Amino acid sequence: MTILFDGFEIKETFACSVEKLFSAFIDPATKRGWYADGNSSATHETLEYSLDARVGGKEIFRIVLNDKTPVPGLQVDMEGEFVAREDNMLLVCRTRMITGGKVVSIANEAFEFAAEGDKASLKLTQQGAYLEGSDGPLLRRNGHEQLLAGLHRYLEA
Numbered sequence: 001m002t003i004l005f006d007g008f009e010i011k012e013t014f015a016c017s018v019e020k021l022f023s024a025f026i027d028p029a030t031k032r033g034w035y036a037d038g039n040s041s042a043t044h045e046t047l048e049y050s051l052d053a054r055v056g057g058k059e060i061f062r063i064v065l066n067d068k069t070p071v072p073g074l075q076v077d078m079e080g081e082f083v084a085r086e087d088n089m090l091l092v093c094r095t096r097m098i099t100g101g102k103v104v105s106i107a108n109e110a111f112e113f114a115a116e117g118d119k120a121s122l123k124l125t126q127q128g129a130y131l132e133g134s135d136g137p138l139l140r141r142n143g144h145e146q147l148l149a150g151l152h153r154y155l156e157a
Contacts, residue, residue, distance in 0.1 A: 006137035007127040012148050016155050018120040022088045022113050024151060026053035034154035035147060036061055043068050047075070053091070057082050074099060080109075089113055097134070104134035122148070 014021050024030050028051040036049040044063040051059045059080040065071055077098040084092035091111040097104050107128035114121045124144060130136050135143070 002132050004130040004134075004136065005128070006130065007125070008137060008141045009126075010124045010141070010144055010148065012122045012124075012152075013116060014120045014122065014152060014155055016120055017118070018088050018113050018115040020155065021120040021122060022091075024155060025091055025111060026051075028052075034151045036063075038147070038150040038154060044076075053082055053085065055082050055085050059093070059095075075101075088115075099133060102133060103131060105130045105140070107140075124148075 024034060028049075031051055032049050036046050044065050047062040047064060049061050051057075053059070059078075059082075061078040063076050065074045065076065078095060079098070080093045080095040082091065083094055084090060090113065093109045093111075094107070095109060096106045105128055107126050110123075110125045112123040112125075114123075126140070126144070128137060128140065130140075
């Protein structure tokens, strides 16, 4: 079995308060709006989404890819557990992605939030182990960049 270890960092600034940005990550209805049902929803059907952002809480996101993807019918499960939280400052999650019933990646993700005047900054640091069959770090980074672009649109609507 081949395992690739890799990490990346993304920094973004949002035109909102740090409280509003942090809430977009911990409020189940808000996060579903930009994450599960956002722009990328054109490529999948959401089978399940739940979020409990307390330490020890879980985030579950199960989808089936549609015919607008290279692998229609593939079920993708993303399961996360929150391992640290400081309101309006920090969320740390341990996540795993499962495709076709097989674990393909495990990652630690830290989301650091800070106020910058009347704006908010976010720094995402991800460290991952990518197993055979995974999308790999480049596609994962691109996926996070697309999600954050959707979060900008969602917050600024």
